Amino acid sequence: MNYRMLGYVLGRIFMVEAALLLPPSIVAVIYGEWSCLFAFVVTAVGLAVLGLVLGLRSPANTVIYAREGLVIVALAWVLMSVFGALPFIISGDIPFFVDAFFETVSGFTTTGSSILRDVEAMSYSMLFWRSFTHWVGGMGVLVFTMAVLPVSDGRAMHLMRAESPGPSVGKISSKIRDTAKILYAMYLVLTVVQTILLRLVGLPWYDALITAFGAAGTGGFSNRAASIGAYGSPAVEMITAVFMVLFGINFNVYFFLLIRHFKEAFACEEMRVYLGVIAASTLAVAGNIFHLYGNVWQSLRYSFFQVASIITTTGYATTDFNMWPTFSKAVLVLLMFFGACAGSTGGGIKISRIIIMCKTAKQDLMRVLHPHAVTTVRFEGKPLDDKTVFGVRTYMNLYLIIFVLSTMVVAINQFDLVTTFTAVASCLNNIGPGLELVGPMVSFADFSPLIKLVLSFDMLVGRLEIFPMLVLFAPSTWLRNKGHLDRRLRARNLF
Numbered sequence: 001m002n003y004r005m006l007g008y009v010l011g012r013i014f015m016v017e018a019a020l021l022l023p024p025s026i027v028a029v030i031y032g033e034w035s036c037l038f039a040f041v042v043t044a045v046g047l048a049v050l051g052l053v054l055g056l057r058s059p060a061n062t063v064i065y066a067r068e069g070l071v072i073v074a075l076a077w078v079l080m081s082v083f084g085a086l087p088f089i090i091s092g093d094i095p096f097f098v099d100a101f102f103e104t105v106s107g108f109t110t111t112g113s114s115i116l117r118d119v120e121a122m123s124y125s126m127l128f129w130r131s132f133t134h135w136v137g138g139m140g141v142l143v144f145t146m147a148v149l150p151v152s153d154g155r156a157m158h159l160m161r162a163e164s165p166g167p168s169v170g171k172i173s174s175k176i177r178d179t180a181k182i183l184y185a186m187y188l189v190l191t192v193v194q195t196i197l198l199r200l201v202g203l204p205w206y207d208a209l210i211t212a213f214g215a216a217g218t219g220g221f222s223n224r225a226a227s228i229g230a231y232g233s234p235a236v237e238m239i240t241a242v243f244m245v246l247f248g249i250n251f252n253v254y255f256f257l258l259i260r261h262f263k264e265a266f267a268c269e270e271m272r273v274y275l276g277v278i279a280a281s282t283l284a285v286a287g288n289i290f291h292l293y294g295n296v297w298q299s300l301r302y303s304f305f306q307v308a309s310i311i312t313t314t315g316y317a318t319t320d321f322n323m324w325p326t327f328s329k330a331v332l333v334l335l336m337f338f339g340a341c342a343g344s345t346g347g348g349i350k351i352s353r354i355i356i357m358c359k360t361a362k363q364d365l366m367r368v369l370h371p372h373a374v375t376t377v378r379f380e381g382k383p384l385d386d387k388t389v390f391g392v393r394t395y396m397n398l399y400l401i402i403f404v405l406s407t408m409v410v411a412i413n414q415f416d417l418v419t420t421f422t423a424v425a426s427c428l429n430n431i432g433p434g435l436e437l438v439g440p441m442v443s444f445a446d447f448s449p450l451i452k453l454v455l456s457f458d459m460l461v462g463r464l465e466i467f468p469m470l471v472l473f474a475p476s477t478w479l480r481n482k483g484h485l486d487r488r489l490r491a492r493n494l495f
Contacts, residue, residue: 004059006072011055013076017083018047020136021129024087027206028125036125039090047083067477074472077460081105084133093126098449105456107133109463110345112220112315112432115445115452119225124206131213131221137463138217138247138345139187186254187345191216194243201235211236215243218346220315220432227440229318234301237318241308245278248312248340269380270341274311274351281307281335285328292324303328311335313347315432315440322439329435333422336429347430347462349399355379356392398466402458403428409454413447423447427458 021044028037064072084107085100094100099115106113107130116122122130191212198208210223224230228240249271256265286296286303293299302319309316310332321332339348359377366375376383406424413420415437422434423444433440444452461469471477 005064006068006075007054008057008059009055009064009072010076010079011051011053013051013080014047014083015051015055017080018044018051020132021047021087023132024125024129027128028123031124033123033125036087036091036093036123039087040125040129042090043083043086046086067471070468070471071477073464074460074468077108077464077468078472081108081456081460084108084129087129088126091123091126093122098452099445102444102452102456103130104133105459106432107131107219107221108137109430109459110134110137110217110219110313110347111427111430111459111463112214113427113438113455113459114221114432114443117443117445119223124223127210127223128206131210131219131223134217134219134221135191135213136217138219139183182255183251186251186258187216190243190246194239197239198236201233201239203231203236207231211240212243214316215240215314216247216345218244218247218312218314218340218344218430220309222316225441227317228305237301237305240316241305244308244312244314244316245275248274248308248344248346250341250343252343267381270352270355273355274341277335277338277351278304278307278311281311281331285324285331288325288328288331306332307335310431311338311346311348312340312344313430313432315426317433317440320439320441322435322441333425333435336422336425336431339429349396349429352379353392353395356384356389357396360389360393395466398470399428402461402466406454406458410447410451413451415446423455424458427455428462430459430462 021040025037025040025044028034028040081101081104085094085097085104088094088100088103089097094103094115102113102115105111112134119127194215195205195208195212198211199205203211207223210221211228214220214222220227222228222230228237231237250268253265253268253271256262282300282304285307286299289303290296290299293302305316305318306321308314313336321329337349338354339350340346342350342352356377356379359379363375363377366373377389378384403424406428407420410424411420415423418435419437422436423438426432426434426438437446438444444455447455457469
């Protein structure tokens with residue numbers, strides 16, 4: 001383990017987080033919330049000092065292997081959430097650490113699950129910080145940090161692979177730093193466009209920013225108790241829904257469009273399946289809820305928004321879908337597991353893994369029927385090697401194990417099965433709301449502190465795609481047999 005590089009990167013990340021506390025501090029000044037400003041300043045100063053101590057001097061050895069990359073990412077997200085919770089605690093808006101930590105983890109992981117019973121009672125600056133964590137966590141703070149890290153070695157790719165969602169991550173540019181800059185530039189432009197459009201249809205700048213942060217990071221925190229439904233505006237709903245769908249698409253597609261490689265952009269198999277699932281689900285749910293709203297437009301309006309919100313793992317709501325028929329709720333629960341595209345800001349299993357698993361199952365069936373036939377699994381027009389398929393299967397196995405164990409632990413709180421099941425599903429897939437007691441119009445406040453910590457772990461596991469968090473707690477990670485774990489990870493094509 002390269003401990004000096006570990007400390008150096010974490011130090012840089014702490015300094016980045018200190019800088020990220022500036023926007024909510026400005027909001028605190030604008031609204032005269034001086035106790036909140038004090039909380040932000042104290043936290044920022046502490047982070048800056050700690051960052052300077054750890055990250056002022058670059059180590060001689062800047063190599064990052066798979067093990068270092070996984071540990072850095074996992075530790076960074078846990079510690080960012082711990083420090084990010086301090087403003088809530090110091091200001092008194094969320095006085096208890098476990099609650100503040102849950103809320104912050106939910107923000108950075110773009111989950112959107114909340115322990116707040118009365119969102120609108122919070123201060124403007126704290127609500128801004130709460131939603132700003134969505135925007136920060138959506139693309140990944142380490143992707144941003146890599147833009148300024150002096151790591152030119154190709155092994156820096158381990159950081160991006162460990163933090164970016166999907167079964168595989170590639171570089172848009174030949175340089176890691178340029179890739180990070182391109183990703184954040186596209187992310188920023190889309191966020192600004194959505195904010196302006198929301199302002200043009202009547203939202204105040206503050207509300208427009210909060211809504212755009214939630215849609216961009218596919219997180220779903222709102223400054224209104226009734227979420228997007230509080231505005232009662234079809235224009236706001238449609239703009240938000242369309243941008244949720246856009247942020248759920250692999251950002252490589254936007255890069256191809258940017259460089260005018262239209263054929264490669266529209267040939268994306270994952271995007272076509274993703275959009276097809278959205279269309280089919282919208283029509284199915286609209287037909288099922290038609291009797292509740294009485295006309296086609298209203299049914300399509302609520303159906304499209306909620307389908308887009310759930311499959312992209314955003315979690316915004318325009319109505320209490322907890323009251324919808326069982327079929328519609330079943331469709332939404334299924335979409336929780338599907339998730340968005342790899343390389344997007346969305347969570348869930350990812351459409352790419354669903355496609356690969358379906359094609360692999362078909363291949364296995366063909367081998368049973370035709371033992372001597374030679375078949376190949378192809379994805380995006382390219383054949384997949386056995387290591388990639390093995391990596392997807394390993395992910396799915398670990399996902400199911402964690403899901404089952406988490407459900408058993410959460411069941412300790414003695415809530416009904418639907419509440420327990422969907423609470424784990426929403427946290428592990430970074431959705432936000434579930435059903436019944438954790439539906440869109442209620443919160444996770446009634447869970448015990450232990451269960452909130454378990455669900456926080458699930459949110460981190462889901463956002464970081466399992467492996468970084470498991471490696472962080474694996475005893476072999478901290479053994480002195482350097483390279484042993486790295487070789488095993490590379491052999492299995494996990495990273």
